[in-house]
Amino acid sequence: MAAGVAAWLPFARAAAIGWMPVANLPMPVAPAEKNRRQDELIILNVSGRRFETWKNTLDRYPDTLLGSSEKEFFYNEETKEYFFDRDPDVFRSVLNFYRTGKLHYPRYECICSYDEELAFFGIISEIIGDCCYEEYKDRKRENAERLMDDQEDKKDAKLPNMTFRETMWRAFENPHTSTMALVFYYVTGFFIAISVITNVVETVPCGTVPNQKEVPCGERYTVAFFCMDTACVMIFTVEYLMRLFAAPSRYRFMRSVMSIIDVVAILPYYIGLVMTDNEDVSGAFVTLRVFRVFRIFKFSRHSQGLRILGYTLKSCASELGFLLFSLTMAIIIFATVMFYAEKGSSSSKFTSIPASFWYTIVTMTTLGYGDMVPKTIAGKIFGSICSLSGVLVIALPVPVIVSNFSRIYHQNQRQDKRRAQKVQKARLARIRIAKTGTSNAFLHSKRNGLFNEALEFTQLPYKMNLSEQSSTEEEQLLTKSTSLLESQHHHLLHCLEKTTNHEFVDEQYYQQSYLEAGLQNYPSRSPSLSSQDGMTGTCCSRRSKKHHTPLQNTSAPALMQPLTHKHTHQQGLQELSTIHIRPLSTSRSSLNMRVDEPASLNCQSNQITTAIISIPTPPVTTPDGDLTHQNVVKVSTL
Amino acid sequence: MSCRKRCKREIFKFAQYLYRLVTGTLNTDSVEDELELSTVRHRPEGLEQLEAQTRFSRKELQILYRGFKNECPSGVVNEDTFKDIYAQFFPQGDASTYAHFLFNAFDTDHNGSVSFEDFVMGLSILLRGSIQEKLNWAFNLYDINKDGYITKEEMLDIMKAIYDMMGKCTYPALREETPRQHVEIFFQKMDKNKDGVVTIDEFIDCCQNDENIMRSMHLFENVL
Numbered sequence: 001m002a003a004g005v006a007a008w009l010p011f012a013r014a015a016a017i018g019w020m021p022v023a024n025l026p027m028p029v030a031p032a033e034k035n036r037r038q039d040e041l042i043i044l045n046v047s048g049r050r051f052e053t054w055k056n057t058l059d060r061y062p063d064t065l066l067g068s069s070e071k072e073f074f075y076n077e078e079t080k081e082y083f084f085d086r087d088p089d090v091f092r093s094v095l096n097f098y099r100t101g102k103l104h105y106p107r108y109e110c111i112c113s114y115d116e117e118l119a120f121f122g123i124i125s126e127i128i129g130d131c132c133y134e135e136y137k138d139r140k141r142e143n144a145e146r147l148m149d150d151q152e153d154k155k156d157a158k159l160p161n162m163t164f165r166e167t168m169w170r171a172f173e174n175p176h177t178s179t180m181a182l183v184f185y186y187v188t189g190f191f192i193a194i195s196v197i198t199n200v201v202e203t204v205p206c207g208t209v210p211n212q213k214e215v216p217c218g219e220r221y222t223v224a225f226f227c228m229d230t231a232c233v234m235i236f237t238v239e240y241l242m243r244l245f246a247a248p249s250r251y252r253f254m255r256s257v258m259s260i261i262d263v264v265a266i267l268p269y270y271i272g273l274v275m276t277d278n279e280d281v282s283g284a285f286v287t288l289r290v291f292r293v294f295r296i297f298k299f300s301r302h303s304q305g306l307r308i309l310g311y312t313l314k315s316c317a318s319e320l321g322f323l324l325f326s327l328t329m330a331i332i333i334f335a336t337v338m339f340y341a342e343k344g345s346s347s348s349k350f351t352s353i354p355a356s357f358w359y360t361i362v363t364m365t366t367l368g369y370g371d372m373v374p375k376t377i378a379g380k381i382f383g384s385i386c387s388l389s390g391v392l393v394i395a396l397p398v399p400v401i402v403s404n405f406s407r408i409y410h411q412n413q414r415q416d417k418r419r420a421q422k423v424q425k426a427r428l429a430r431i432r433i434a435k436t437g438t439s440n441a442f443l444h445s446k447r448n449g450l451f452n453e454a455l456e457f458t459q460l461p462y463k464m465n466l467s468e469q470s471s472t473e474e475e476q477l478l479t480k481s482t483s484l485l486e487s488q489h490h491h492l493l494h495c496l497e498k499t500t501n502h503e504f505v506d507e508q509y510y511q512q513s514y515l516e517a518g519l520q521n522y523p524s525r526s527p528s529l530s531s532q533d534g535m536t537g538t539c540c541s542r543r544s545k546k547h548h549t550p551l552q553n554t555s556a557p558a559l560m561q562p563l564t565h566k567h568t569h570q571q572g573l574q575e576l577s578t579i580h581i582r583p584l585s586t587s588r589s590s591l592n593m594r595v596d597e598p599a600s601l602n603c604q605s606n607q608i609t610t611a612i613i614s615i616p617t618p619p620v621t622t623p624d625g626d627l628t629h630q631n632v633v634k635v636s637t638l
Numbered sequence: 639m640s641c642r643k644r645c646k647r648e649i650f651k652f653a654q655y656l657y658r659l660v661t662g663t664l665n666t667d668s669v670e671d672e673l674e675l676s677t678v679r680h681r682p683e684g685l686e687q688l689e690a691q692t693r694f695s696r697k698e699l700q701i702l703y704r705g706f707k708n709e710c711p712s713g714v715v716n717e718d719t720f721k722d723i724y725a726q727f728f729p730q731g732d733a734s735t736y737a738h739f740l741f742n743a744f745d746t747d748h749n750g751s752v753s754f755e756d757f758v759m760g761l762s763i764l765l766r767g768s769i770q771e772k773l774n775w776a777f778n779l780y781d782i783n784k785d786g787y788i789t790k791e792e793m794l795d796i797m798k799a800i801y802d803m804m805g806k807c808t809y810p811a812l813r814e815e816t817p818r819q820h821v822e823i824f825f826q827k828m829d830k831n832k833d834g835v836v837t838i839d840e841f842i843d844c845c846q847n848d849e850n851i852m853r854s855m856h857l858f859e860n861v862l
Contacts, residue, residue, distance in 0.1 A: 007701075007702075007706070007708055012724060013858050014762065014764035014765050015701050015740050015845070016781045017772055017775055017855065017858065018739075018740065018743075018796075019800060020776065020835075020855060020857075021776050021796065021828075021851055022796070023850070023854070024820075024823060024849075024850075026853065026854065027853070027854040027857055030857050030860075046719075055746070100708075146824075148756060436727045492727065493728070496800070496804065496856075497804075500800060500820070501807065501820075502801075502804055502810060502816075503809045504730055504804065504805070504809075505808060506807060509809075509810070510808070513811070598740070
């Protein structure tokens with residue numbers, strides 16, 4: 001329960017009077033306040049600086065050091081104060097948390113020392129208020145990154161027992177790890193360069209044979225170039241096969257971009273080997289040689305900048321595509337206009353609209369080759385409009401790319417923030433868990449406390465008949481102390497349960513029962529639980545209610561039955577049924593009676609029997625069996 | 639409005655728009671309504687006066703005021719804060735509807751905020767009042783429109799609000815007609831002359847005859 005409103009608990013409890021007239025069940029007894037003391041001041045001495053606060057303030061958060069009995073360890077008898085040998089500046093924030101319910105992170109504080117103090121005082125950092133949470137998380141992330149950088153330097157140290165394959169893969173990925181890797185790195189880089197230069201020089205005309213036109217070097221020194229090419233392809237093939245062998249996941253490696261580039265780079269050579277001297281396909285073969293230029297992309301393994309550029313272009317693709325589309329629209333428009341404008345003039349180069357495309361592109365990109373010029377006046381007017389608009393259109397892509405680049409750059413930073421936001425979800429989840437912790441605490445204490453209430457409630461003229469074993473167990477659970485605040489809060493929730501005649505259950509339980517209700521339809525009914533729904537009023541009203549609404553009564557137990565059934569099979573799940581009023585009859589047969597036997601209900605009798613049936617772990621299977629089981633506590637009249 | 643007038647208005651607005659476009663004042667923020675968030679500060683009456691008017695002792699008033707002021711530094715509670723505070727006690731359900739009814743019950747002068755005096759007066763009745771006064775207060779809570787009669791619709795609203803506080807995860811699972819059934823039971827018990835409404839006398843009579851209710855009235859006596 002949020003402690004900031006702890007002081008309002010008396011109000012909430014007083015307001016519960018609104019439920020009283022409506023409730024049909026008797027209310028549980030209020031928790032005993034025998035150990036109520038006047039609110040006292042507590043002195044906390046933190047490294048000499050004295051802080052004083054009310055005890056109730058600290059009790060608001062019983063699962064922290066100051067709120068629990070753990071602080072007794074720090075109690076100093078002579079000075080009657082609690083001494084903590086910690087940083088008093090950070091303690092200020094900690095104490096303010098108790099006072100206001102919000103934890104703040106002071107900016108000047110070191111994140112590590114702050115975390116340590118929080119850990120010492122048992123406060124989770126997720127409850128830092130929204131005002132300071134971003135700052136806290138930023139600092140924490142920076143710190144984590146710093147730690148990670150330190151770690152990465154250590155990560156490259158060779159682990160003692162890596163397999164040969166793993167060593168190879170590590171060598172391929174980080175060339176700086178070993179000398180061999182570095183040598184390999186430079187050798188492949190060298191050969192990529194050689195291969196590219198060879199491809200280029202191949203086509204340069206070098207030297208003339210006197211009676212022939214200039215031939216490119218490639219055809220002059222065919223053998224030399226062929227040998228060079230073969231050597232390069234050999235190296236590349238070997239490298240590719242080695243990478244393939246060393247890759248941890250071969251399938252994923254084969255799908256990666258770099259390996260595709262590798263394959264495309266070496267494939268033409270092999271295809272060329274296969275289909276030599278075949279005139280028909282030599283045309284296609286020549287085309288394939290173009291793909292050799294892709295070898296230059298192999299450099300991207302060696303250059304980080306190329307990779308980033310490629311990534312940028314890839315992520316700009318949508319913007320550039322749209323830009324291209326709008327450019328195409330403009331080109332079509334202007335080409336059409338120019339064509340029709342120049343149609344009249346004789347010997348115009350604007351023979352068709354597609355032919356005008358070329359003029360439009362050249363004009364809009366401000367190239368202006370001059371191979372096509374308009375001659376008519378209309379053509380010139382539209383031509384000038386075209387070039388002016390071209391200037392505008394060309395100005396567009398540059399900011400797009402720039403903004404995309406900065407967007408990608410920030411995206412990297414944002415990715416980190418997104419990771420932080422995921423932690424935010426985790427944070428919300430944890431806060432939610434803490435919240436359900438409250439209700440779970442209530443459910444838990446209900447199991448323990450219900451017994452206590454049964455004891456108190458039946459102080460009136462009943463004699464209790466407890467089984468020995470269960471009493472000792474429950475007594476031990478009773479001595480587990482809950483703070484007064486908690487017990488009062490639980491009492492409040494219990495009153496609400498009584499008013500509505502429904503119980504709080506935790507979420508997973510509810511979902512299970514919900515599912516079960518759909519699936520099962522347990523025919524026989526547990527009398528104790530089935531009568532619960534009917535017992536919403538006094539006996540007489542119940543009977544009349546039964547006559548009015550037979551259907552609902554029968555359907556309700558069906559809903560509850562699977563739950564009981566499920567109960568008994570669940571490991572370690574103990575759920576106490578509520579205390580319910582049963583008419584006077586203690587014999588087992590009458591306890592087993594069905595709901596549709598109202599005749600056996602003794603409306604006139606005022607004596608009541610309460611039965612608490614705790615359904616324990618497995619051995620008990622049927623509700624009937626419960627009654628005989630040891631853990632059943634039956635309070636019977638005499 | 640006639641067509642001509644409408645046309646004129648539109649043209650005028652367009653001209654204004656053009657003017658603003660030219661002068662660059664198109665996106666001026668409207669005058670800040672910061673004043674709306676005026677901090678209403680309220681100082682309660684003196685301790686002696688409150689002591690005389692309520693049945694709390696001085697110390698109890700001190701404790702109450704400290705808690706009140708802690709949550710509402712300005713000295714008054716508005717309905718949203720009230721709902722927030724009340725919702726924190728019932729994490730599993732939705733307490734806002736019931737808190738709304740409670741707020742109306744505490745805000746006796748219906749000015750939209752509960753001051754410390756209202757708060758303490760209400761508590762004084764609830765915690766230290768006689769049975770008659772408490773039942774009166776409860777009747778006042780149920781009677782939403784304060785006309786002296788509780789109708790079935792009002793009771794149904796209250797009942798739904800109470801059941802909302804339970805939330806979804808209950809055992810047995812809450813169904814649609816559960817509040818209605820509960821209201822039926824209530825009316826059967828309370829409405830003696832079966833005229834479809836419950837008056838204050840019927841209510842008090844019936845409650846005084848029901849020993850459960852009587853016993854529960856004494857539950858919260860020593861809350862403070």
